[in-house]
Amino acid sequence: MTRTVLESKSKTVVIGFDEPFCVIGERINPTGRKKLAAELEAGDFSTVERDALEQVACGAMVLDVNAGVVYNSNPNPNETEPPLMRRMLEMVQGLVDVPLCIDSSVPGALEEGLKIAQGRPLLNSVTGEEDRLEAILPLVKKYNVPVVAISNDDTGISEDPEVRFAVAKKIVERAADHGIPAHDIVVDPLVMPVGAMASAGQQVFALVRKLRAELGVNTTCGASNISFGLPHRHGINAAFLPMAIGAGMTSAIMNPVRPVEMEAIRAANFLMNHDDNGAQWIAFSRILDAVEAGTPFAEASKASQASGAGRGGRRRRRA
Amino acid sequence: MTRTVLESKSKTVVIGFDEPFCVIGERINPTGRKKLAAELEAGDFSTVERDALEQVACGAMVLDVNAGVVYNSNPNPNETEPPLMRRMLEMVQGLVDVPLCIDSSVPGALEEGLKIAQGRPLLNSVTGEEDRLEAILPLVKKYNVPVVAISNDDTGISEDPEVRFAVAKKIVERAADHGIPAHDIVVDPLVMPVGAMASAGQQVFALVRKLRAELGVNTTCGASNISFGLPHRHGINAAFLPMAIGAGMTSAIMNPVRPVEMEAIRAANFLMNHDDNGAQWIAFSRILDAVEAGTPFAEASKASQASGAGRGGRRRRRA
Numbered sequence: 001m002t003r004t005v006l007e008s009k010s011k012t013v014v015i016g017f018d019e020p021f022c023v024i025g026e027r028i029n030p031t032g033r034k035k036l037a038a039e040l041e042a043g044d045f046s047t048v049e050r051d052a053l054e055q056v057a058c059g060a061m062v063l064d065v066n067a068g069v070v071y072n073s074n075p076n077p078n079e080t081e082p083p084l085m086r087r088m089l090e091m092v093q094g095l096v097d098v099p100l101c102i103d104s105s106v107p108g109a110l111e112e113g114l115k116i117a118q119g120r121p122l123l124n125s126v127t128g129e130e131d132r133l134e135a136i137l138p139l140v141k142k143y144n145v146p147v148v149a150i151s152n153d154d155t156g157i158s159e160d161p162e163v164r165f166a167v168a169k170k171i172v173e174r175a176a177d178h179g180i181p182a183h184d185i186v187v188d189p190l191v192m193p194v195g196a197m198a199s200a201g202q203q204v205f206a207l208v209r210k211l212r213a214e215l216g217v218n219t220t221c222g223a224s225n226i227s228f229g230l231p232h233r234h235g236i237n238a239a240f241l242p243m244a245i246g247a248g249m250t251s252a253i254m255n256p257v258r259p260v261e262m263e264a265i266r267a268a269n270f271l272m273n274h275d276d277n278g279a280q281w282i283a284f285s286r287i288l289d290a291v292e293a294g295t296p297f298a299e300a301s302k303a304s305q306a307s308g309a310g311r312g313g314r315r316r317r318r319a
Numbered sequence: 320m321t322r323t324v325l326e327s328k329s330k331t332v333v334i335g336f337d338e339p340f341c342v343i344g345e346r347i348n349p350t351g352r353k354k355l356a357a358e359l360e361a362g363d364f365s366t367v368e369r370d371a372l373e374q375v376a377c378g379a380m381v382l383d384v385n386a387g388v389v390y391n392s393n394p395n396p397n398e399t400e401p402p403l404m405r406r407m408l409e410m411v412q413g414l415v416d417v418p419l420c421i422d423s424s425v426p427g428a429l430e431e432g433l434k435i436a437q438g439r440p441l442l443n444s445v446t447g448e449e450d451r452l453e454a455i456l457p458l459v460k461k462y463n464v465p466v467v468a469i470s471n472d473d474t475g476i477s478e479d480p481e482v483r484f485a486v487a488k489k490i491v492e493r494a495a496d497h498g499i500p501a502h503d504i505v506v507d508p509l510v511m512p513v514g515a516m517a518s519a520g521q522q523v524f525a526l527v528r529k530l531r532a533e534l535g536v537n538t539t540c541g542a543s544n545i546s547f548g549l550p551h552r553h554g555i556n557a558a559f560l561p562m563a564i565g566a567g568m569t570s571a572i573m574n575p576v577r578p579v580e581m582e583a584i585r586a587a588n589f590l591m592n593h594d595d596n597g598a599q600w601i602a603f604s605r606i607l608d609a610v611e612a613g614t615p616f617a618e619a620s621k622a623s624q625a626s627g628a629g630r631g632g633r634r635r636r637r638a
Contacts, residue, residue: 194589195597201590205565226590230597231604232582239561239586246524246562263551267558270513271520271545278514278549285550 002183004146004218006062006099007119013061013099015146015186015218015251020274021241021265022251024101024122024220025060027051028092030069037069040084045091056096057302059266060256063096064124065089065113066103081109089116101148101253107135114143122146122186124253128153128167137178146184147175148220157190161203164189165210172215186218186251187211193228194236200226201240205247212248223252223261238264245272259297263288321502323465323537325381325418326438332380332418334465334505334537334570339593340560340584341570343420343441343539344379346370347411349388356388359403364410375415376621378585379575382415383443384408384432385422400428408435420467420572426454433462441465441505443572447472447486456497465503466494467539476509480522483508484529491534502537505570506530510540512547513555519545520559524566531567542571542580557583564591578616582607 004015015022028051030037036047055063067085074080081104089100102113103124110123125148126136140147149171151157151164158164168187175185189207192200204226208219226240227233238260241252245268256262266284269275283304290300323334334341347370349356355366374382386404393399400423408419421432422443429442444467445455459466468490470476470483477483487506494504508526511519523545527538545559546552557579560571564587575581585603588594602623609619 198592198595202592231601232607235582235604235607236586236589236600238557239583240590242558242562243565243587243590246565263554264558267555268562270555271559271562273517273521276517281555282550285554288551288554 002212002216002218004122004183004186005120006122006146008093008097008099009118011097011099011119015220017212017218017248017250018274019250020269020280021245021249021272022062022220023060023256023262023265024062024064024251024253025051025055025058025256026064026222026253027055027255027257028063028088029066029103031066040067040069040088041071041073045088048088048091049095052092052095053302054298055256056098057305058256058298059262059301060098062099062101062122062251063092064101064103064253065092067109068104068106077106078108081106082112085109085113086116089113093118107139110136111139114139114145120145122148124148125150125188126171127151128170130154133171133174137175137180140175140180140184141178146186147180148188149175149185149217150188151190159192159197161189161207165207168211168217169215172217182216183218185215186220187215188220188222191221191223191225193230194226195228195230201243204249205243208244208247208249218250219248220251220253221249223254234258234260237261241265242268242271245269257298259288259291262297321531321535321537323441323502323505324439325441325465327412327416327418328437330416330418330438334539336531336537336567336569337593338569339588339599340564340568340591341381341539342379342575342581342584343381343383343570343572344370344374344377344575345383345541345572346374346574346576347382347407348385348422350385359386359388359407360390360392364407367407367410368414371411371414373617373621374575375417376624377575377617378581378620379417381418381420381441381570382411383420383422383572384411386428387423387425396425397427400425401431404428404432405435408432412437426458429455430458433458433464439464441467443467444469444507445490446470447489449473452490452493456494456499459494459499459503460497465505466499467507468494468504468536469507470509478511478516480508480526484526487530487536488534491536501535504534505537505539506534507539507541510542510544512549513545514547514549520562523568524562527563527566527568537569538567539570539572540568542573553577553579556580560584561587561590564588576617578607578610581616 001017006013067081071080101122101124127150151167153167194200227236241264270281287300287304320336325332390399420441420443446469470486472486513519546555560583589600606619606623
């Protein structure tokens with residue numbers, strides 16, 4: 001059984017076929033968040049702090065940290081991203097004790113992150129592009145970390161799932177050449193918006209099954225992409241995630257502060273027999289009770305976490 | 320591709336691998352509904368009327384009709400059920416134009432239903448019990464209708480999914496002996512409560528895949544059984560249904576008046592590429608808008624139906 005082991009200073013998270021779905025919190029990312037980008041350039045990390053605490057309270061098991069700000073004062077990310085990545089990682093791992101996912105398109109920022117991150121972080125990401133393979137895989141090997149492999153290459157993102165599978169296979173093979181085992185590759189098969197491509201859902205489900213059966217790899221995705229541009233997109237996400245989990249998807253990079261999606265994942269874990277005695281579901285159902293009574297989800301989640309509910313099945317009940 | 324064809328007087332519904340999930344409304348059933356049972360004994364059909372209209376408005380494509388009342392005045396269902404089934408079917412098919420599912424454990428009531436139902440109803444059900452096989456399969460053949468096959472036999476309901484598969488296989492083979500094709504058998508693999516049996520979800524997903532691959536049959540289930548006894552059971556149901564659909568389940572007998580479950584099914588249809596241009600999803604999202612604005616789900620659904628939204632993709636938009 002494939003197991004991708006991530007570690008923080010003191011906590012281990014396993015992404016695996018026999019594990020609860022791994023929720024990787026996506027919020028600490030200035031892309032498309034102008035206010036956060038401006039704050040980061042100004043040295044204000046208060047939003048990062050809040051996002052770190054809130055996401056972990058809501059159930060994120062890993063936090064993605066992306067420092068992709070284009071500064072007004074300096075438009076060269078090769079200069080600005082590495083020190084910002086360092087500061088953000090230091091801050092986040094000082095606040096919360098979950099493994100981190102170092103997310104950048106700048107190799108220098110990835111390496112700076114690898115130097116500072118405690119434990120065994122996830123590197124995000126390598127693609128099938130030749131220059132990325134040659135820049136990133138040596139870092140993966142040198143620091144002995146797992147890596148997200150995105151299924152696009154020098155020809156771009158193919159709409160043909162067979163091509164995306166072939167790209168993933170190439171990355172896994174190239175990684176093997178570097179001495180990196182398949183269980184340290186977490187493939188992102190790329191999720192297209194179902195509003196633009198009618199076969200998008202079925203493509204992902206088929207790809208996940210095939211990646212798992214033929215390459216033996218764990219998988220991840222930017223889950224919310226599936227519902228891009230659609231009304232009531234949380235409803236689409238909340239069906240997509242259980243379907244992807246049923247097909248064998250083992251993690252997603254997503255917003256854990258959304259109760260609808262988190263409810264779908266908790267229920268899917270239970271239905272996959274990855275929630276002993278339903279203890280996690282029952283603890284989560286108390287959070288839902290609080291949300292129904294008017295408490296915001298993040299606040300209800302924090303209160304539940306503080307009470308220790310759902311850890312090791314304590315305080316569980318049969319309803 | 321397996322297609323089970325149901326008909327009302329003028330409407331055809333196909334249960335099939337390449338069709339939207341078939342929602343069979345379960346509400347017209349006095350089992351466990353004391354008030355309805357008393358009404359039926361007193362000749363009051365007002366709840367049946369309301370349930371028929373409301374379920375179809377909310378998206379039921381087929382209506383199950385069960386006349387299983389034990390009268391206070393006459394405890395013999397072999398005498399009371401056949402005429403009651405007749406009256407209920409006459410009333411329901413006078414009100415709504417969807418195919419019906421004739422549901423009884425009394426063979427005489429099933430046959431009375433077959434005589435009166437217009438079109439091609441679904442018969443519910445046969446089991447692997449010898450006396451049921453010999454009583455029901457000749458009716459299925461004589462009236463040329465599809466039948467629900469429940470995976471229990473004279474030894475009861477097995478907790479072993481391999482035994483339940485073997486029972487389904489026996490029913491399909493016995494039906495073939497009667498000249499009934501596999502595409503007219505809709506297997507219910509039996510859904511256990513996940514709160515009592517941790518493997519219940521995975522059992523169903525594996526069974527559905529196997530029934531489809533090896534016997535080529537459509538499948539159904541009493542979907543809400545999965546969440547029996549659990550808190551926030553609609554959340555469990557709303558993850559179970561997409562996962563079952565992803566595994567290949569093609570219908571369920573369920574309550575269509577619940578928006579959470581119906582939202583999950585609409586989203587799953589879209590993700591299975593069974594919703595051209597997302598027209599059904601977009602029409603449904605308007606119903607969700609109305610529900611969020613305070614309109615009850617059944618009322619919002621009726622209004623949407625009256626406006627013709629979602630039929631053939633009219634009035635669709637890209638959001």
